[in-house]
Amino acid sequence: MSDVAAFVRDRLGHEPADLRLFEMALTHSSVGGDSYERLEFLGDRVLGMVIARALYDRYPNEPEGHLSKRYNALVDRGTCAENGREIGLPPLIRLGRQAREDRASESDNVVGDVVEALIGALYLDGGLEPAQRLILRLWDEELSSQRKAPQHPKSALQELAAAKGVKAPMYEVTARTGAHHAPRFTVRVSVRTLGEASAEGASKQEAETAAAAALLAQVQ
Numbered sequence: 001m002s003d004v005a006a007f008v009r010d011r012l013g014h015e016p017a018d019l020r021l022f023e024m025a026l027t028h029s030s031v032g033g034d035s036y037e038r039l040e041f042l043g044d045r046v047l048g049m050v051i052a053r054a055l056y057d058r059y060p061n062e063p064e065g066h067l068s069k070r071y072n073a074l075v076d077r078g079t080c081a082e083n084g085r086e087i088g089l090p091p092l093i094r095l096g097r098q099a100r101e102d103r104a105s106e107s108d109n110v111v112g113d114v115v116e117a118l119i120g121a122l123y124l125d126g127g128l129e130p131a132q133r134l135i136l137r138l139w140d141e142e143l144s145s146q147r148k149a150p151q152h153p154k155s156a157l158q159e160l161a162a163a164k165g166v167k168a169p170m171y172e173v174t175a176r177t178g179a180h181h182a183p184r185f186t187v188r189v190s191v192r193t194l195g196e197a198s199a200e201g202a203s204k205q206e207a208e209t210a211a212a213a214a215l216l217a218q219v220q
Contacts, residue, residue, distance in 0.1 A: 003092060011087040013137070014122055014130045021125050023094075025117035028110065030096030036117035043120030044075075046128070050135045051075055054143060069155075070146055074139060077206065080112035083138040089114060102179045109202045110182070153212035157191065160216070166192040169215075171208050174198065187211045194219050 004023050008016045016022055021039070029035040051074050055067050062070075073079065084090070090105040093114055104110045122131040136143075157169050175186035187207035190196035197214035201207030 007088075007092055011089075012118065012122065012130075012134055014126060014134070017125050021121040022118065025121040026092050026114060027094040028096065028099055028104065028114075030099035030104070031094050032096065036114055039117035039120035039124075040113045041120070042123060043116035043118065043131075046119050046123045046131050047080075047116055047135055048075055050132045051139065054136065054139075058143065069151065072152060073146070074142055077112040077203070078108050079139075079142060080115040081108040084111040084115040086138065089118075098179065099182070102182050104179075104182045107182045107202055108206070153209050153216055157189070157212040157216055160219070161191045161194070164191075164193060166194070169212065171211065173204060173207075189215055191215065 002019070004026065005016060005019055008014055008019070008022050024034050025036045025039045025043075027033075027035050029037060048071075051071060052067075055070050055074075059067060059070070090111055093105045093110065095104055119131050119135065122134060154169070161168055169189050169191045172188050172190075173185055174188050176183060177186075178184040182202070184200055184202065185204050185207040186198060186200050187204065187210075188196055188198040189208065189211040195215065195218060197211050197218060199207055199210030199214050201210050
């Protein structure tokens, strides 16, 4: 039994009909040839549909705005990556030499993308049921721990600026480092009268979110 087949059976809970789908889902573009990117595109949509339905059923009295806040936190790249690490995914990701040297398998972007690619592979190999079963199992703790709809740091900072009667937060990328497949962004956010803060992230959006959270921590 190959490592990939054993992983699909033991960690994903699925008997693969077409193992090549899962091998592709684990293959980074740095290897050359087919990679996980198309499967990630599909898996992202499947994940979104399953999480949206789970939230719709679980919180029947919440308005759309609260459901959207919960949804955005649950399908976040960091959440996907955390769940991928929980099932021991990083060592199985196939990388080119430079990507291995850059430790791309530790990147939230890469691990999160592969999780979505595996969901896409499950959907193609067995239909919605095995994909949904995996998602609800891996996301069960996050779904259960959301006692109230989380406020995204950027939204919270924007609301605070509005309450103070000042202009909306200004975000500026001050540095970009790392390899193409594993970049690091540094972003500075500033709000008049409140101050400024900087933070890093694996994407511009992640760095902006971290910077907003840092500034909120300073002023609250």
